[in-house]
Amino acid sequence: MSGYHPDEITLMDYSAGSLSLAQSLAVAVHLFMCGQCRGQLEQLNALGGTLLAQSDPQAVEVQGFDDFMDTLDAKPEPQITTKVQSRLYNPLQNLLPDSFDAIPWRKQTKDIAEYDLTKQLAGQGVRVALQKIRAGAKVPPHSHRGQETTVILSGGFSDELGVYHKGDFVTRDASHRHTPTALQNEDCICLTVLDAPIYFVSGFYRLLNPFMRW
CATH class of the missing domain: 1.10.10 (Arc Repressor Mutant, subunit A)
Incomplete structure (x- = not known):
């Protein structure tokens, strides 16, 4: 549960x-x-x-x-x-292939890949995507310019506020700064909804902030 x-x-x-x-x-x-x-x-x-x-x-x-x-x-x-x-059905069943392995993931870094769903949902002012984080890997530290909603589909991750597993519904906003880290036992796959770009807070990734636009 x-x-x-x-x-x-x-x-x-x-x-x-x-x-x-x-x-x-x-x-x-x-x-x-x-x-x-x-x-x-x-x-x-x-x-x-x-x-x-x-x-x-x-x-x-x-x-x-x-x-x-x-x-x-x-x-x-x-x-x-x-x-x-x-009446239960998977809300993603018409948006995704039959398996996660069949998804045409787009590499963002060597540890993180994305599958963008925004256009399929005709989203405006929002970004909807599946994120795949390699087991044990970290997402660069970041805060938020708006709200980020994450639902874990497979595996799990931790951050400074807790540990999350399949099915968990996690929200973060501009008051939060965190470094999501996939659990060691398997890749973490999650659905993310952002109503504003994230904001990197350390290292090289801060140079990307001016380009984080939709």
């Missing part, structure tokens, strides 16, 4: 259909691998329907959110139903 998940606000936005296509993809990929969040989403969908059915729109606007969160807190641990499980 995943140890790192989207927060409740992100799941609420996903349930409401208000996330961008790129962020929705990241959440959907995590949901595919995380039964806990699928159960929570099922609960959110049901509660959202209840709120919409209320007869007084002003009451929904003023009281709805607080009541909604109180209801979430009062709910027992979500359970996955057969109905939810039967």
Whole structure:
């Protein structure tokens, strides 16, 4: 089971259909691998329907959110139903070949390769890609000019804030500086969504910052 998940606000936005296509993809990929969040989403969908059915729109606007969160807190641990499980599919299945080995990876360094999905998603102001980091290798230290969302598809990595494994949903922003390092046992493959270029903070890579544009 995943140890790192989207927060409740992100799941609420996903349930409401208000996330961008790129962020929705990241959440959907995590949901595919995380039964806990699928159960929570099922609960959110049901509660959202209840709120919409209320007869007084002003009451929904003023009281709805607080009541909604109180209801979430009062709910027992979500359970996955057969109905939810039967609808599961891999959100990446129409964007990728049948295996990671068949992906036409583009080398960025000797240890890191990328497969860009941005054009397939018609993304604007966002970059969506698969990243492949060789086992034990490090991504150069960097911070962020916006939000970075990472969902691990295979293997895992660590940084200054924790250790992450398959299925984990990890977010970083301008307040974070980190050096992701793939775990030693296998290559790390992950989906990344960036709404602004990263910013390298040390060594030769800082010279690349002026060219980090989309």
